[in-house]
Amino acid sequence: QVTLKESGPALVKPTQTLTLTCSFSGFSLTPGGMDVSWIRQPPGKALEWLARIDWRGTEFYSTSLKTRLTISKDTSKNQVVITMTNVEPVDTATYYCTRSIVLAGIVYFDVWGRGTPVIVSS
Amino acid sequence: SYVLTQPPSVSVAPGTTARIPCGGSAIAGRSVHWYQKKSGLAPVLVIYFDNDRPSGIAERFSGSNSGNTATLTISRVEAGDEADYYCQVWDTSGDHPDVVFGEGTKLTVL
Numbered sequence: 008q009v010t011l012k013e014s015g016p017a018l019v020k021p022t023q024t025l026t027l028t029c030s031f032s033g034f035s036l037t038p039g040g041m042d043v044s045w046i047r048q049p050p051g052k053a054l055e056w057l058a059r060i061d062w063r064g065t066e067f068y069s070t071s072l073k074t075r076l077t078i079s080k081d082t083s084k085n086q087v088v089i090t091m092t093n094v095e096p097v098d099t100a101t102y103y104c105t106r107s108i109v110l111a112g113i114v115y116f117d118v119w120g121r122g123t124p125v126i127v128s129s
Numbered sequence: 130s131y132v133l134t135q136p137p138s139v140s141v142a143p144g145t146t147a148r149i150p151c152g153g154s155a156i157a158g159r160s161v162h163w164y165q166k167k168s169g170l171a172p173v174l175v176i177y178f179d180n181d182r183p184s185g186i187a188e189r190f191s192g193s194n195s196g197n198t199a200t201l202t203i204s205r206v207e208a209g210d211e212a213d214y215y216c217q218v219w220d221t222s223g224d225h226p227d228v229v230f231g232e233g234t235k236l237t238v239l
Contacts, residue, residue: 044228046228048166053215053230053231053232053233054164054166054172054215054217054230054233055230056227056228056229056230059228067226069227069228070130070223070225070227073225103171103172108177110178112219112221113160113178113219114219114228115160115162115174115177115178115217115219116162116164116172116174116217117174117177117183118174119171119172119173120171121170121171122171
């Protein structure tokens with residue numbers, strides 16, 4: 008059974024750095040077209056993809072947020088970590104960790120974690 | 130960057146068919162994926178590669194993609210289908226590959 012679970016602070020102050028961890032099981036970051044992505048959803052708004060990391064450690068970032076994001080992996084622990092610098096209240100959202108499927112260069116998300124809510128406020 | 134356009138809402142009666150469009154320039158040349166998002170729950174993949182259903186998703190869910198519009202169709206709609214639905218593509222048209230989501234459509238079952 009594939010599961011993903013997000014963890015991290017529920018509240019961060021503006022200008023701080025947000026660090027979230029995704030712990031997953033039931034699959035591995037190995038060659039085969041599966042990797043891990045982070046996606047968020049601000050209250051009342053649409054889904055927004057943030058970043059993806061593959062088995063080789065190749066990183067992919069949202070064009071609009073790439074200067075503030077870093078994604079990394081610890082294969083031995085089956086964990087993926089994302090950091091977002093200089094957070095603002097508009098970064099308030101539920102953050103989801105997902106398994107990404109990559110087929111013929113096309114990406115979609117077949118299993119999602121429950122999400123972790125993050126509030127940015129002083 | 131590539132833009133996906135969805136109507137904010139669609140309303141149907143139980144037992145009828147709901148069609149949720151997702152518009153994009155020449156979208157038929159792209160693969161479209163659909164997610165169901167119920168309040169308080171994580172999104173669920175309901176259609177991938179235009180019209181493939183993951184295991185566990187009811188046959189009532191189907192998809193199509195032609196011209197400038199992809200469509201998620203839900204037949205024999207049930208109260209439990211009430212949710213927000215998002216379309217998604219992987220956009221490699223620019224300098225930088227990106228995931229694009231539509232703005233979402235709220236399906237209301239009357």
